[in-house]
Amino acid sequence: MSEQSSILIIGGGLVGASLAIALDAAGIAATLVETAAPRAEAQPSHDERNLALARASVNGLEAIGVWRHARASATPIRHIHVSRAGDFGSARIDADKHGVDALGWTLPARELGVALLRRLDECTRLTRLAPATLAALEPLAGGWRAQIDSAEGRRCIETSLLVGADGTESFVRARIGIAAERHDYRQTLFVCTVTPERDHANRAWERFADGGPIALLPLAERRCGLVLTVAADAAEAVAALDDAAFIELAQYRLGWRLGRLSRPGKRHPYAIRRVAASAVVAPHAVLVGNAAQTVHPIGAQGFNLGLRDALTLAEMVAGAADPGAAELLQRYAARRAPDREGTMAMSHGLVQLACLPQPLLAPLRSLALLACDRVPPLQRALARRGMGFRGDPPLAVLERLP
Numbered sequence: 410m411s412e413q414s415s416i417l418i419i420g421g422g423l424v425g426a427s428l429a430i431a432l433d434a435a436g437i438a439a440t441l442v443e444t445a446a447p448r449a450e451a452q453p454s455h456d457e458r459n460l461a462l463a464r465a466s467v468n469g470l471e472a473i474g475v476w477r478h479a480r481a482s483a484t485p486i487r488h489i490h491v492s493r494a495g496d497f498g499s500a501r502i503d504a505d506k507h508g509v510d511a512l513g514w515t516l517p518a519r520e521l522g523v524a525l526l527r528r529l530d531e532c533t534r535l536t537r538l539a540p541a542t543l544a545a546l547e548p549l550a551g552g553w554r555a556q557i558d559s560a561e562g563r564r565c566i567e568t569s570l571l572v573g574a575d576g577t578e579s580f581v582r583a584r585i586g587i588a589a590e591r592h593d594y595r596q597t598l599f600v601c602t603v604t605p606e607r608d609h610a611n612r613a614w615e616r617f618a619d620g621g622p623i624a625l626l627p628l629a630e631r632r633c634g635l636v637l638t639v640a641a642d643a644a645e646a647v648a649a650l651d652d653a654a655f656i657e658l659a660q661y662r663l664g665w666r667l668g669r670l671s672r673p674g675k676r677h678p679y680a681i682r683r684v685a686a687s688a689v690v691a692p693h694a695v696l697v698g699n700a701a702q703t704v705h706p707i708g709a710q711g712f713n714l715g716l717r718d719a720l721t722l723a724e725m726v727a728g729a730a731d732p733g734a735a736e737l738l739q740r741y742a743a744r745r746a747p748d749r750e751g752t753m754a755m756s757h758g759l760v761q762l763a764c765l766p767q768p769l770l771a772p773l774r775s776l777a778l779l780a781c782d783r784v785p786p787l788q789r790a791l792a793r794r795g796m797g798f799r800g801d802p803p804l805a806v807l808e809r810l811p
C-alpha cells in the first residue's frame with residue numbers, strides 16, 4: 410500500500426531543509442527524506458566551510474524562523490574588497506554607503522545546520538524520514554511513486570510534486586531524465602580559519618590570481634575564514650605543507666593588508682566542479698539547490714542561489730490546487746531562469762576571467778574593477794547583486810530591502 414504526500418522532498422541538506430521549513434511555515438504539508446541521521450555532525454554539508462550569506466538570504470532565513478537559531482553564531486560583513494594580483498585598481502563595497510547595516514553575514518555551515526535542525530523540530534505539518542534514502546522512482550499518471558529505504562524497511566510514497574534537493578550527484582535528476590553539463594575546474598579549495606594581525610573590521614576580501622582565487626571572511630573573536638584555491642595537481646603538496654609553509658603560501662597570495670596571518674586551524678580540501686542541470690523541471694518534478702546547479706564556491710553563491718530556489722518554490726505552491734501542475738512548474742522555471750543563469754554565468758566567468766594568466770586582459774580587468782568602484786550606477790548594481798537581490802526574488806527575502 411502506498412502512502413500519499415502532495416510534496417515529497419528528497420534531500421534534507423541546507424536547501425532541502427530550508428524548503429521543508431518554508432513550506433511548513435506557509436501551512437503546506439510535505440515529506441522530507443534525508444539519508445543522514447538528523448544530527449548536525451552526521452550531515453556531510455554541515456561541515457567546517459564558512460558560508461557567506463547574502464543579506465537577502467538572511468532576510469529569507471529570518472522570515473522562515475531559522476535565523477533566530479543562527480544569529481548568535483553569525484558575523485556581519487560590512488565591507489567587501491575585490492582585487493586581482495598584478496592588476497591595478499580594486500572594487501570596494503561598503504554597507505553604510507548603501508544604507509544598510511550589513512551586506513551579508515558569515516556563518517559556519519555547521520551552525521546553519523544546527524539552526525535548520527532546531528527549526529525542523531518545530532515544524533508541525535512536515536513528515537521527516539531520516540535516516541532514510543530514496544532507492545527507486547516510478548512515473549505515475551499524475552506524479553511519481555518513490556521507494557524509500559530505512560532501518561524499518563521499504564515504504565512507497567506517491568506524490569504530485571517530487572523535489573530533487575539531493576545535491577550535486579542528484580539521483581532524482583538522473584531518474585527523471587534531466588541531463589547535466591559538467592566542468593572540472595581542476596582546482597582544489599582549502600578551507601580553514603586563521604587569525605590576522607590586524608582586526609578584520611568586518612571586511613571580506615576576495616583576491617584573484619593566476620593560481621586561483623583566495624578569500625578571507627570575517628568571523629567571531631577576530632578570526633577569519635580562509636578559502637585558498639590551488640591547481641588540483643598541487644593539492645597533495647599543499648595538503649602536506651606544515652602550518653608555517655601553508656600560511657606563507659596564503660600570505661603570498663593574499664598580500665599584507667591584514668598584516669601577518671597566524672594560528673591556522675585544520676585544513677579541509679574540496680575538489681571543485683560545476684554541474685548544471687539542462688532543465689530544472691520535468692513532469693511533476695523540480696530540482697533545487699546543488700541538484701539544479703553546483704557553482705564554484707569562490708563567488709559564495711551556491712547556498713544563496715539554492716535558498717532563492719527553495720523560497721520561490723514555497724511561495725508559488727502556496728495556495729496552488731496541484732503543486733505539481735505543469736503550468737505552475739513552467740512558471741517556476743521561467744521565474745528562476747534569470748537569477749539561475751546570471752549567477753551561474755557570473756560565477757563561472759569570474760573564475761575564468763580573473764584567474765587565467767591572460768596578460769592582454771589585465772588593463773581591461775583593472776578598468777572593470779575601477780569602474781565597479783567608482784561609477785555609482787555600477788557600484789549600486791554590484792552591491793544589490795552582492796546582497797542577493799537578483800532576478801525576480803521571492804517575497805520572503807524582500808522584507809528588509811533597503
Ligand SMILES: Cc1cc2nc3c(=O)[nH]c(=O)nc-3n(C[C@H](O)[C@H](O)[C@H](O)COP(=O)(O)OP(=O)(O)OC[C@H]3O[C@@H](n4cnc5c(N)ncnc54)[C@H](O)[C@@H]3O)c2cc1C
Nearest residue numbers: 420422423424444454460461543575576698699711712713
Ligand atoms: C568549500 C565551500 C564553500 C562554500 N561557501 C559558500 C558560501 O560562502 N555561500 C554560499 O551560498 N554557498 C557556499 N557553498 C555552496 C553550498 O555549500 C552549497 O551550495 C549547499 O550546501 C548546497 O546545499 P544542497 O542542500 O543543495 O545540497 P547538499 O548540501 O549536498 O545536500 C544534499 C542532501 O541530499 C541528501 N541525499 C542525497 N541523495 C539522497 C537520497 N537518495 N535520498 C535521501 N537523501 C539524499 C544528502 O545526504 C544531503 O544531505 C560552498 C561550498 C563549498 C564546497
